[in-house]
Amino acid sequence: MPSDKILLANVNVATMQSGSAAYGMMTDAAVLLDGDQIEWVGNAKDAPDLPITDLGGRLMTPGLIDCHTHLVYGGDRAREFEMRLEGATYEEVARAGGGIVSTVGATRQASVDDLLGSALPRADALIAEGVTTLEIKSGYGLNEETELNMLRAARRVGETRQVDVKTTYLGAHATPAEYKGRDDDYIDEVAIPALRAAHAAGLADAVDGFCEGIAFTPAQIARVFDTARQLDLPIKLHAEQLSNLGGAKLAATRGALSCDHLEYLGENGVEAMAAAGTVAVILPGAFFTLRETQKPPIEALRAAGVPIAVATDANPGSSPLTSILLTMNMACTLFRLTPEEALAGVTRIAAQAVGLSDRGVIAPGMRADLAIWDVKRPGELAYRMGFNPLHRRIFGGV
Ligand code: DI6
Numbered sequence: 001m002p003s004d005k006i007l008l009a010n011v012n013v014a015t016m017q018s019g020s021a022a023y024g025m026m027t028d029a030a031v032l033l034d035g036d037q038i039e040w041v042g043n044a045k046d047a048p049d050l051p052i053t054d055l056g057g058r059l060m061t062p063g064l065i066d067c068h069t070h071l072v073y074g075g076d077r078a079r080e081f082e083m084r085l086e087g088a089t090y091e092e093v094a095r096a097g098g099g100i101v102s103t104v105g106a107t108r109q110a111s112v113d114d115l116l117g118s119a120l121p122r123a124d125a126l127i128a129e130g131v132t133t134l135e136i137k138s139g140y141g142l143n144e145e146t147e148l149n150m151l152r153a154a155r156r157v158g159e160t161r162q163v164d165v166k167t168t169y170l171g172a173h174a175t176p177a178e179y180k181g182r183d184d185d186y187i188d189e190v191a192i193p194a195l196r197a198a199h200a201a202g203l204a205d206a207v208d209g210f211c212e213g214i215a216f217t218p219a220q221i222a223r224v225f226d227t228a229r230q231l232d233l234p235i236k237l238h239a240e241q242l243s244n245l246g247g248a249k250l251a252a253t254r255g256a257l258s259c260d261h262l263e264y265l266g267e268n269g270v271e272a273m274a275a276a277g278t279v280a281v282i283l284p285g286a287f288f289t290l291r292e293t294q295k296p297p298i299e300a301l302r303a304a305g306v307p308i309a310v311a312t313d314a315n316p317g318s319s320p321l322t323s324i325l326l327t328m329n330m331a332c333t334l335f336r337l338t339p340e341e342a343l344a345g346v347t348r349i350a351a352q353a354v355g356l357s358d359r360g361v362i363a364p365g366m367r368a369d370l371a372i373w374d375v376k377r378p379g380e381l382a383y384r385m386g387f388n389p390l391h392r393r394i395f396g397g398v
């Protein structure tokens with residue numbers, strides 16, 4: 001028997017396959033890995049006759065997937081947090097050089113090495129909680145050079161650490177100061193050409209935008225999506241976070257992988273997402289940080305059969321959050337997801353949100369990305385706050 005086969009035994013497996021038992025649970029199970037793939041999973045008594053790695057009756061889940069992050073950026077916004085708590089308004093913060101503009105300034109000043117260096121501790125925090133796949137967006141460069149540098153730094157996170165990184169181009173995130181009042185020109189002269197350049201350099205796996213009163217209109221986002229279609233890149237959208245502009249319907253109609261945030265999503269947006277099979281990515285960290293009170297329409301999404309993913313939205317402004325486990329807890333506590341929905345939201349459904357069909361469940365043929373936990377039942381993963389029960393993480397069979 002070749003030595004790259006590993007039999008993991010004495011383990012309870014939350015396979016996260018839908019349709020079967022809750023969590024796709026298999027007790028007294030064994031999992032056979034062949035290199036970077038899962039070859040077999042089943043009852044321990046049916047396992048092939050091989051030396052075993054004893055997991056001591058622990059719980060195994062698929063490796064976790066954070067399907068929406070802005071992990072790469074320059075500087076920080078801690079001072080702005082203080083100012084707001086001292087009573088400063090958003091406008092005063094902006095006039096004092098804060099807000100998204102300050103992150104753009106600091107990101108433009110940073111080299112790719114600098115961006116990598118500041119992103120790694122944030123990636124490490126997620127990896128330490130069992131994350132094996134990470135989506136990272138650009139969107140704080142807002143010029144071609146810096147947007148591409150952000151994507152280069154994101155790729156390098158995946159080369160430097162044992163984690164698979166999917167990059168998303170988010171040039172249509174905000175209008176930079178030099179284009180103030182000229183949003184259309186920014187889209188045509190910067191966001192679209194930089195998307196072409198990112199694609200030509202092989203740096204973009206998907207395309208995202210921020211469709212919002214304080215960002216871009218559906219018509220402007222549609223132009224970016226037209227270019228994505230020409231380049232054959234999948235699309236996603238920050239939609240209906242602060243108001244309902246119809247971004248989710250636009251994105252879903254064009255076959256988006258996901259629409260994200262969705263606090264102000266209306267019934268026609270839900271219907272369009274259901275019809276297209278678009279994933280709803282909910283981001284409780286941003287909801288919490290902004291002290292939002294309008295919740296995403298979870299009940300309507302469930303009723304329509306829209307798959308729901310959960311992600312950190314890790315970013316310096318609206319979600320300085322790098323704990324996927326706390327994010328799961330917040331999805332349950334704030335949005336009333338069940339712990340099973342929260343775990344599916346960072347495994348099977350998160351894989352769908354980033355367009356990957358080779359991970360997110362434990363089944364033959366899937367990537368051997370696994371997390372092994374010192375807990376008895378999978379519901380415990382969403383239950384605690386500030387406690388990390390990860391025992392071991394397996395990335396690509398290692
Ligand atoms: N939605 C948000 O909440 C953030 N970006 C986005 O598209 C805000 C990002 C920031 O404040 O830095």
Ligand code: FE
Binds near residue numbers: 068070238313
């Ligand atoms: Fe975001």
